[in-house]
Amino acid sequence: MTNATSTPSDNRPDGPSAPTDYLTSQGQQSGVFLSFSDFPSEYVSPRNITVWLPPDYMREPGQRYRVIYAHDGQNLFDPKTSYIGVDWGLHEALGRLQAEGLDCRTLVVGIWNTPKRYQEYDPRKVFEEYLTRPEQIKYAWKHGRPLGDSYLKFIVRELKPFIDKRFRTHFTKNATFLLGSSMGGIISAAALCEYPEVFGAAACLSTHWPTGKGKMAEYLNDRLPDPHNHRFYFDYGTETTDAQYEPFQHQVDEVMRRKGYIEGTNWVTQKFPGDDHSERAWRRRIDIPLRFLLK
Numbered sequence: 001m002t003n004a005t006s007t008p009s010d011n012r013p014d015g016p017s018a019p020t021d022y023l024t025s026q027g028q029q030s031g032v033f034l035s036f037s038d039f040p041s042e043y044v045s046p047r048n049i050t051v052w053l054p055p056d057y058m059r060e061p062g063q064r065y066r067v068i069y070a071h072d073g074q075n076l077f078d079p080k081t082s083y084i085g086v087d088w089g090l091h092e093a094l095g096r097l098q099a100e101g102l103d104c105r106t107l108v109v110g111i112w113n114t115p116k117r118y119q120e121y122d123p124r125k126v127f128e129e130y131l132t133r134p135e136q137i138k139y140a141w142k143h144g145r146p147l148g149d150s151y152l153k154f155i156v157r158e159l160k161p162f163i164d165k166r167f168r169t170h171f172t173k174n175a176t177f178l179l180g181s182s183m184g185g186i187i188s189a190a191a192l193c194e195y196p197e198v199f200g201a202a203a204c205l206s207t208h209w210p211t212g213k214g215k216m217a218e219y220l221n222d223r224l225p226d227p228h229n230h231r232f233y234f235d236y237g238t239e240t241t242d243a244q245y246e247p248f249q250h251q252v253d254e255v256m257r258r259k260g261y262i263e264g265t266n267w268v269t270q271k272f273p274g275d276d277h278s279e280r281a282w283r284r285r286i287d288i289p290l291r292f293l294l295k
Contacts, residue, residue, distance in 0.1 A: 031055045031091055033077065041158050043150040044120060049159070050077060050110040051167070052091050054098075057107075064168045066106040066175040068293065069155060071121065071184035073110025075279055086279040093286045102294055109163055111155070121183035122146035123190040126212035126219045135213055143211075148187050149194075156195050173200040174229065177293045181205040181282050182241075186216065189232065196225035203233040203289035205282050206241070209248030217251040220259075227260040233268045233292040235285070237275025246271070268292055 032053040038046040050073050057065065074081040076090045090108055098104040114120065124146040131139060164171055176199050178188035185204030192199050209216055224230075234252065236245040253269050261267035270288065275281040 030095075032057065039159070041154045043154040043158070044147065045114050045116065047114050048112040049073065050112070051163070052077065052108040052110070053167070054091075054094065054104065054106065056105070057168075061168075063105060064170050066177070066294070067160075067163060067169050068106055068108045068177045068179050069160070070108055070110050070178075071113065071180035071187065072117075073112040076108065076110045083279055086283060088279060088283050088286050090286060090290075093290055097287060097290060097294070102291065104294060106294060107163070107167060107169065109159070111159070116144070116147060118183055119144045119147040120151040121148060121180070121187040122211055123148040123187065123194075123216075123219065125149070125194075125223075126190075126215050130215035130218055131213060139213065146212075148190060151187065152191055152194055155191070156198055160198070173198055176200060178202040179205075179289065179293070182208045182277065183211065185234070186211055189216070189220065192225055192230055192232070193220065193223040196230060200229065201231040201233070201293050203293050205235050205285075205289060206237060206245065206277055207234055207249070207252075208241075209245055209252065214248060217248065217255050220252060221255045224255070224259045224261075227262070227266055231266045231292070232256065232261065233270075233289045235268075235270040235272060235289070237272045237277065237281055239274060239276040241277035242275065242281075 034051040034053070036049040036051070039049045040046050054065070056063070070076055070090065075083055076088045079085050079087045094104045094106065094108070122143065127136060127139065127146045160176070163169060169175070173196070178191050178199055179202070180188040182205075185207030186209075188202040188204050189207065192202050212219070234249060236242050236249055238246070249269060253263075256267050257263070263269070272281070272285060275285070
């Protein structure tokens with residue numbers, strides 16, 4: 001286990017190496033998976049990207065699709081590459097929602113993490129603007145200097161243009177979403193703040209609010225985007241690492257209200273008693289944030 005994932009505050013592992021490039025059809029019900037190994041970047045280390053195309057993508061050549069950019073990509077679709085052998089079943093959830101009548105014409109771009117996961121999902125501006133110099137030194141010694149700004153530049157300037165060029169996507173922010181858990185929730189929320197013209201909604205599961213010495217609420221207070229055309233979903237459990245999140249989430253909820261977000265409309269916070277900090281818990285409730293993103 002790497003230093004980026006062995007910290008007790010966010011023990012999310014990096015996952016195994018990616019397979020070689022492949023294009024696999026798993027039938028009408030599962031859609032199509034594309035894998036891009038070692039996707040290059042000027043901003044961050046190369047990483048693997050898995051793109052899921054829904055079953056109707058090949059059958060409807062004139063249709064354009066919304067896009068969900070999801071972090072920890074190796075944990076989304078396949079138990080063989082997922083931590084603890086449990087994946088989120090993201091494509092299965094979208095299939096269920098489609099069967100219920102929800103419009104799920106959506107691609108999923110799974111961005112695999114790296115040994116620098118914690119740093120890459122950690123917003124640099126929180127570190128630089130909200131921590132004192134002694135706090136920065138102590139924080140960097142424990143976690144490394146945040147690389148979240150570089151990671152978001154990779155998504156916005158390199159990955160998204162590639163996806164938009166290669167696939168039939170809608171380009172607008174109202175059709176471009178983010179999804180992540182734990183530190184992936186942190187960087188998803190930060191992405192809407194830093195690039196409000198690119199992203200329209202974020203689903204943040206078990207958001208790891210203690211990062212940045214708990215200064216994320218202050219950061220959001222100063223940087224939340226326009227509530228008229230942006231949406232946020234937050235949730236948390238009550239067991240293991242999630243047990244520490246509720247007080248932080250209450251602070252964030254107060255910020256959301258103060259900044260004009262309306263709970264139940266363009267912002268949702270949900271508590272899941274008994275849920276822990278794991279893929280197993282996120283798999284159980286993934287339909288809920290997906291409904292929020294795609295409504």
